[in-house]
Amino acid sequence: MSTAAAHAEHDHAHGHAHHDEGFIKKYLWSTDHKIIAMQYLFTGIFMAFIGGFTVYAFRMQLAFPGMSVPGYGRVTATDYNALVTTHGSVMIFWVAMPVLIAALGNYLIPLMIGCDDMVFPRLNRLSYQLFLLSSIVLIASFYVPGGAFGGAWTSYPPLSAKAEYSLTGLGSSMWLFAVALEFAAFLLGGINFITTVMNSRAPGMKMFDVPIVVWMIIIASILFMASVGPLIAGAVMLLFDQQLGTGFFDPAKGGDPVLWQHLFWFFGHPEVYVVLLPAMGIVAEIITVFSRKKLFAYKTVLYTAIGTGVLSFFVWAHHQFIAGIDPRMANVFSVTTLLISIPVAEMVFVYIGTLYGGSIRLTTPMLWALAFIAEFLLGGVTGIFLGASGADIYFHDTYFVIAHFHYTFFPIAFIGSFAAITYWFPKMFGKMMNETWGKVHFWGTIIPFNAIFIPLFLLGARGDHRRIYDYRHFPDLMKAGMQDLRVFATLALLVLLAFQVVFLVNLFYSIFRGEKASANPWNANTLEWQAPSPPPHGNFPQGLPNVYRGPYEYSHPDRQDDYWPQTEPDAAKS
Amino acid sequence: MLTTLACSVCGAGQDGTEWAYLAMTGVVSLTPLAMIGGVAFWLYRASKRREAEDAARAEALDPRVAPTSLR
Amino acid sequence: MATTASAVMSQVMSPRPLPEANRPVVPSAVLGTLIFVVAEVMFFVGMISAFTISRAGAPAGTWPVPGQPTLPAEATALNTVALVLSGLLLLVGQVLFAKKQAAAKWLVLAAWGLGVAFVGLQGREWSQLLSAGLTMTSSRLGAFFYLIVGMHGLHAIGALVALGLAALQLLRDRLEGGLFFGAQVFWYFVVLMWPIIYARVYF
Numbered sequence: 133m134s135t136a137a138a139h140a141e142h143d144h145a146h147g148h149a150h151h152d153e154g155f156i157k158k159y160l161w162s163t164d165h166k167i168i169a170m171q172y173l174f175t176g177i178f179m180a181f182i183g184g185f186t187v188y189a190f191r192m193q194l195a196f197p198g199m200s201v202p203g204y205g206r207v208t209a210t211d212y213n214a215l216v217t218t219h220g221s222v223m224i225f226w227v228a229m230p231v232l233i234a235a236l237g238n239y240l241i242p243l244m245i246g247c248d249d250m251v252f253p254r255l256n257r258l259s260y261q262l263f264l265l266s267s268i269v270l271i272a273s274f275y276v277p278g279g280a281f282g283g284a285w286t287s288y289p290p291l292s293a294k295a296e297y298s299l300t301g302l303g304s305s306m307w308l309f310a311v312a313l314e315f316a317a318f319l320l321g322g323i324n325f326i327t328t329v330m331n332s333r334a335p336g337m338k339m340f341d342v343p344i345v346v347w348m349i350i351i352a353s354i355l356f357m358a359s360v361g362p363l364i365a366g367a368v369m370l371l372f373d374q375q376l377g378t379g380f381f382d383p384a385k386g387g388d389p390v391l392w393q394h395l396f397w398f399f400g401h402p403e404v405y406v407v408l409l410p411a412m413g414i415v416a417e418i419i420t421v422f423s424r425k426k427l428f429a430y431k432t433v434l435y436t437a438i439g440t441g442v443l444s445f446f447v448w449a450h451h452q453f454i455a456g457i458d459p460r461m462a463n464v465f466s467v468t469t470l471l472i473s474i475p476v477a478e479m480v481f482v483y484i485g486t487l488y489g490g491s492i493r494l495t496t497p498m499l500w501a502l503a504f505i506a507e508f509l510l511g512g513v514t515g516i517f518l519g520a521s522g523a524d525i526y527f528h529d530t531y532f533v534i535a536h537f538h539y540t541f542f543p544i545a546f547i548g549s550f551a552a553i554t555y556w557f558p559k560m561f562g563k564m565m566n567e568t569w570g571k572v573h574f575w576g577t578i579i580p581f582n583a584i585f586i587p588l589f590l591l592g593a594r595g596d597h598r599r600i601y602d603y604r605h606f607p608d609l610m611k612a613g614m615q616d617l618r619v620f621a622t623l624a625l626l627v628l629l630a631f632q633v634v635f636l637v638n639l640f641y642s643i644f645r646g647e648k649a650s651a652n653p654w655n656a657n658t659l660e661w662q663a664p665s666p667p668p669h670g671n672f673p674q675g676l677p678n679v680y681r682g683p684y685e686y687s688h689p690d691r692q693d694d695y696w697p698q699t700e701p702d703a704a705k706s
Numbered sequence: 707m708l709t710t711l712a713c714s715v716c717g718a719g720q721d722g723t724e725w726a727y728l729a730m731t732g733v734v735s736l737t738p739l740a741m742i743g744g745v746a747f748w749l750y751r752a753s754k755r756r757e758a759e760d761a762a763r764a765e766a767l768d769p770r771v772a773p774t775s776l777r
Numbered sequence: 778m779a780t781t782a783s784a785v786m787s788q789v790m791s792p793r794p795l796p797e798a799n800r801p802v803v804p805s806a807v808l809g810t811l812i813f814v815v816a817e818v819m820f821f822v823g824m825i826s827a828f829t830i831s832r833a834g835a836p837a838g839t840w841p842v843p844g845q846p847t848l849p850a851e852a853t854a855l856n857t858v859a860l861v862l863s864g865l866l867l868l869v870g871q872v873l874f875a876k877k878q879a880a881a882k883w884l885v886l887a888a889w890g891l892g893v894a895f896v897g898l899q900g901r902e903w904s905q906l907l908s909a910g911l912t913m914t915s916s917r918l919g920a921f922f923y924l925i926v927g928m929h930g931l932h933a934i935g936a937l938v939a940l941g942l943a944a945l946q947l948l949r950d951r952l953e954g955g956l957f958f959g960a961q962v963f964w965y966f967v968v969l970m971w972p973i974i975y976a977r978v979y980f
Contacts, residue, residue: 251805319816327809330749331801339753357812358738361819365827369924378913378920380827386917388834391827394727398734398823445735458724461731726833730826737822741815752802 163253164669168260169239170560173553175267176231179222182271184629186219195615195622197602210299212601213282214274220285221307224403225314226267228545232410233356234263234318236552237325237349239560243660244343246334246677246699248670251327259320266313273306281307284599286396289381289389293373301374308371315360322353334659337679340434341698343658344427344683347434348413352406355441359402366395390455397448404540405444409437411508411548412479415501418555419483420684421656422498423490424694427684428482436475436482443472453521454528462521469519473512480505480512491687495654496570500551503578504543511539514589529599532592535585542581550577550635557639558653562666563646569638576631583624587617655695658683662699806955810962817932821970824928825977828921835917842916846909849902850979856898857975860933863891864968867940871961874947882947889944892937892964899930925978929970936963 159167185203192199193207200206207215238256242249250256273280281304283292295301329342329350369380370392379385381392420427427433449457449465483505492498514536517523527533550573557565588596596609603609603618652661659679663671677699685696832840841847870884903923911919939960946952 252809255809319813323809323812326812327805330753330803330808331805338757354742357816358742358819361816361821362734362823362826365820365823368928369824369827372913372920372924376913378924379917380831380920380924386835386839388723388831391830394731395823395827442739445738449731458727461728722833723830726830730829734819734822734826738815738819741818745811745815749803749808756800756802 161257163249163257165238165242165250165253165256166560166667166671168256169235169237171260172230172238172263173235175264176227176235176549179226179230179267183219183222183227184632186215186222187625188629190215190219191622191625193601194603195619197604209601210279210282213284213298214280214300214303217281217284217307218270218274221311222270223541223545224285224407225311226270228407228541228549229314229318230263231549232407232414232545232552233349233352234259234321236345236410236414236556237321237353239556240660241325241328241346241349242332243559243663243667243671244346244658245329245332245337246659246672246679247328247332248672248676250324251331252324255320256324259317259324262313262317262320266310266317269306269313270310273303273310276302276306278303286400287370287392288396289370289373289387289392290383293370293381293389295374305371305374308367308374312364312367312371315364318356319360322357325353326350326357334677334679337698340430341679341682343413344416344430344433345410345413348409348416348437351437351441352409355402355409355444356406359399359406359445362395363399366392369395390452390457393452393455394449397451400451401448402441402444405440407544408476408508408540409440411504411544411551412437414548414552414555415483415504416486417656417658418497418501418551419486419490420686421555421654422493422495422501423487424493424686425486425490426686428485428488430682430684433479433482436478439475440472440479443468443475447472447519450519450521450524453524466519466521470516473516473519476512480509495554496565496567496574497551497555499571499574500547500554503574504547504551507539507547507578507581508543511536511541511543514539526595527592529597530592531588531596531598534598535588535592538585538588542585546577550574553639555654556660557642558649559660559663559665559667561643561646562649562664563642564649564653565642565646566638569634573631573634573638576634577628580624580628580631584621584628587621587624591617652697655693657685657695657697659698662697804955804958806959807962810959814962814966817966818970821925821928821974824921824925825974828925828978831917831921841918845916845919846906846911848918848922848979849905853902853975853979856895856902857971859891859898860895860968860971863888863895864965866891867961867964874957882944885940885944885947888964889937889940892933892940892967896930896933896937899926899933922978925974929967929974932963932970933967936960936967940964 159171162168189201189204189207190212192201192204193212198206238250270280278295278300280300281287281292281298282300283298283304287304287308291297292304295304298304329346333342369378372378373380373382373387379387381387381389383389416427416433446468447465449461450469453462453465487502514532518527518533518536553560554565554570557563591614594611594614596614597606600606600609603615649665651663651665653665654661659677660667662677664673678701679698680701681696681698683698687694688696866884867888870881870888873884874881903926906922911922913920913923939956940963943952943957943960946956
């Protein structure tokens, strides 16, 4: 075919030349975006074990205080702090970020925009190596004297600034260092993503032909880039406070601890949208494919995502309503916080509009996508209460907050990731996942998830404070039924964790023994499905694809097939 | 000698601090938007220019199959 | 489009003439560095805003702490001039480079030299201040000064290394473009950041 010849000359020098590399060169030192994506994915899954194990240990302590937790032993107060801190930081920085942005971004962007690799492949490799190093530093911090950092994932000074307060001298510095390294890794990744989408789109692919998930990852990367600076500045200052004895945040030396909160949340809140948007994008891809319908309003989704991004820079101080900030500022941030629910709700409406009248196929990925919409909605709606500064004064630091942000983060980090993994699994590994076990895992995750966090809403509404190690010392928080709710939530957690085994077995069994997948098992339009499953080095052995239309042309009235791949010329219309 | 404050937010009520927080909130929030807006506008113009070039080239090469978009 | 079957076939067999694959919309090195610079600017904005807030919150008469040295604003004017001049020279050098004139490399080299001079002058200033008793722990002014100016200095050194490599390539007429453009963007960032730091921190 002439296209193949025409494109051969455009292949980079590293193109298809080296297929027979050694194991290390191929899997550990690779610049191939798919390998790097897999490295990120499996590191993220591994870190999720740490996040899951820590929550198991400290929830057991809360439900059955003083007991020796099977597999961990007795949880001391210092342990408890370290476990909570590690759970929070690992789940956000080492699970949600690497899986949703780094793994999926790396895997999908070059495939979906039709190019052979990232623009800066070696930068990409460096990005993963930095990330791996950051994970190692974080894990190593468990084994230094004093143990892992115990100042909560928000790391508020003066608690975090002085070893006398946090009781974790070296651990806190290692935590900061790990977080900083991790940010450097994602900085490099983000530069790659944005530049690649700008410069390497397949011929014919205009800006509005780019699939929504790619747009979402790009917008998320831009948000990350623009918000991470102040936190890195704060992290350096905090590190100096810890190690050099400066007084940036130490009130005893004239410093201002609230300043850290501003620097932290200036990143911390956009971070929520950094992980939310890719999950939203994944859901958009899945519901269009499995409703066999065009995405209800492509440009609306895109513009609302941009609107969410812009607004996300103006909401951060809602985390500090009771930290002693200027009440005028609290007013403004209340309003912006309530405002940001509008674009997010609009996206949800668009997705429901897409479902409306579609021929819906309830496959496992589709179930996850629908669950994302439903569960995230609950998280978003409870956010309204917390965004109103008056209500927040009561709810601040209660389990209501915990339940709220788990109803946002769990759908993002886990439901979104499960949706993505089950949907793109055939492409990633060339095998199909088992649908039955996929659905067992789905229900075994969704039901316990709600059973964990609905009790926590109730507890929070009754004033249950979140930073308590042993409730037996707080008779007011042990009133009728409160401990029962804690026990119930913990038992539900055990069920949820147990059902993840089903997923792991299904994942690894399918990788090795699964039914072979065709190139396009879901009859989807986007470019990654035009490449073989799994795509070889260089992605498109037939030559890079040409793009003729947008990504969501399903059930076009003029066509017999209910899908219309982006690469199919108009003239071939039947 | 250094004056130290007994609580973490004692300084928050002072006029100078309040003003500084408000002003810096504005600066820190608006700087990224301005920068991203600038870069995005530059990219938008560059890609518009490229699309125009591509269309002209495709038409010059073969007017019969000038880029068609049925959307 | 009214097409006969053969016309359809011919189109399928010979696809429409396509533009060059993967032709960058903007140079990748410039875009990549620009995005990096956006993150870096936010890093400095974070530090400068922290400085501003801390300074505004300092009780009267404690900024700087009496008895500790003040920052040499006048002497640093020379450093500032050197750095700004270096940026301007590089700008002219880029214009000449675009016109493929041989003088470009000498301008780039001069810009690089002035940058090195800036870093050297800053180093001298630091050693004077340190010996006069201003350290990171002596006061918050000292801490912020060494933090912000030090970070800027680190970025200057990094940019100078890249610019030096690009200048070497230029001298040997072996420039690949990417490095030079990326280093340039980064150097402009270092140059433009400095007056803001100078005006904010030294006065």
